[in-house]
Amino acid sequence: MNRVLVAEDLYLLRDGLVHLLQAHGFTVVAAVESGPELLKGLIELRPDVSIVDVRLPPTFTDEGLQAALAARQQVPGLPILVLSQHVEQLYARELLADGSGAIGYLLKDRVFNAEQFIDAVRRVAQGGTAMDPDVIAKLLASNARNEPLAALTPREREVLEAMAEGRSNAAISQRLYLSESAVAKHTAGIFAKLGLAPSDDDNRRVLAVLAYLNSR
């Protein structure tokens, strides 16, 4: 669970990421700087988790994202954490479309908070999801006229946001200063109000919520 691939074209950031990951006990199996190299690395090395920048040479468009999608088509469920200077719901949808999880999509700023970033990397490596709070905020904003969502209490909404980011019940309880049983209660309430089938599996639960929010 420790083999990481890093794809980032800016030398300073790539180096920083490699150091950060090594300091937290990961083994960086490859640090690449372009789209074709990335795709080759993903397919051949099958790293436990890959950290991929969206914009990469040679085209400097969405090379990294395309490589990630292509690799996941060949190797379903290959864990990939996508980093970008900006987040788009469009890209989040594309990443989530296969519904297999083990995917992350974060702003590059999140690297500032090393603990949380490493936590997100670990989560993705274990098959979970890590969605940027910005993506979730946009997702909820574009669901503003969704009636079941409007019926949630503010607390339930907070729990929903944290859940959609991919956090487990334990992590949510820590963040919102709630007991785990309270979180479980809120979660059940949310699922009932949105008309979703409850599930004990954290990952499957997150994917169901994201699919619901994206289904407009």
Next chain:
Amino acid sequence: MLRRYGQVAALLALILVEVPTAVVSFGLLVLTFGLGVVPLFPLQVRLARQVAEHRRRLAGEWLGVRIDSPYLPKPPPPQRQADGMYRSHRTLYKSPRVPAWNDRWKWLVSDPATWRDCVWLVLDPVVKLGLLPLLLLLPDRGLRVYGMWCELVLSATAASRLAGQVSHLQRVRNLAADTQSAEMRRIERDLHDGTQARLVAIGMTLGAVEQLVDTDPAAAKALLSKAKEASSETLTELRTVIRGIHPPVLAERGLADAVRALAIDSPLRVNVDVDLPHRPEPPVEAAAYFAVSELLSNAARHGGAATATVDLSGNGPDLRISVTDDGMGGADPGKGSGLMGIERRLAAFDGVLAVNSPPGGPTTVTMSMPKVLPNHWAGSLPKLPRWKAAVVVTLWLTSWCPLFPQGIVAGIFKVFGIPEKAWFLALYMPEPWQWPVILFMIALGCAMYLTATVIPACHNRDRWWAEATPRRLWFSR
């Protein structure tokens, strides 16, 4: 036929208007240039132009000859200078009246159409009387000849057409430059008030940390986390600024996906329908993107809409965008709002915007940008006319006949003295004619093949030029 005679009669009756107009014009011109009563000149010009314009309209309706107004565009009103004076050449005036008059005078005198109108006014009755027999005997033919005469004198000269185009381009250029500089100012303000100020704050915080780090590490740590937070906020703000300059998703994915991203982000339920086989040039994409973005946010903010439809399609080389929402309607492009901004942005590409928004909705905004799509897209150039295509096909199907059997093969028969005549025309000729006929057949075959090749080649010359000319005037992506 009766209608034609009616038209002829009307045209002849108009002589009764033209002759007095010509006499009055002559008088006014004499007064203007002989005695210096210059204020009468615009009067004369207006009179002559009115009669001429009327005839241009008649020519369009009766004679089937479309004649556009040939006059140079009106000069813009004099600009007030910073010191409150108005400038005309090297003289400064306190009021705009004299410079305006000078411009007007120059505009009227220097326009060749002014003088062509005078010539037409004098000669038109003469021409009509000269054509009288033809007009009476063959009114159809006569009216056509008269139409040719009108077109000759009344239509726009190449110079005035160019001048019109130049003034249009100038207006569009000014508009585009204005829009751009306004954008630049906005970006500068955003960077100055937001990003720059925050970076200064971060720098100051770090300075404080430097001082505190030895004496009070706990406080230094707190300040550091504050600086980290501030840098994160700066990044968020910078992201907003960048989005306003050129949205990253547009740069990464092109117009279609950028509009889809807009649709997903919008609180409305938006259907996006894109029918563009290739990406347009970046400036066109940006203009289209910002227009759609503005319209969608308008619909969500003011229109009270729940669903919207965005349609992007190419019509030959024209880009057409339509945005429909089910809001309460009543949008008015005249009332400020974002619609005017969109109009200005589109104007740089000769684009136009049409709003159909009855009270109670739905609102449909249609935008079209002519000739902005790459011109090798299908259907942008006319196809070979049918008769030409038929000729080419016939030529390809038949050219072998004179060239090979009737020409070359008959020649071989003749050279080797083969007695067989088969169906070779030349060999049935008298002896001295045989070689000339064979050579003629070969030449005919070659000429037919050549024609069949040349017709499409000539037709496609425009296309060839269009493809060979560099279109990309801006930096490549």
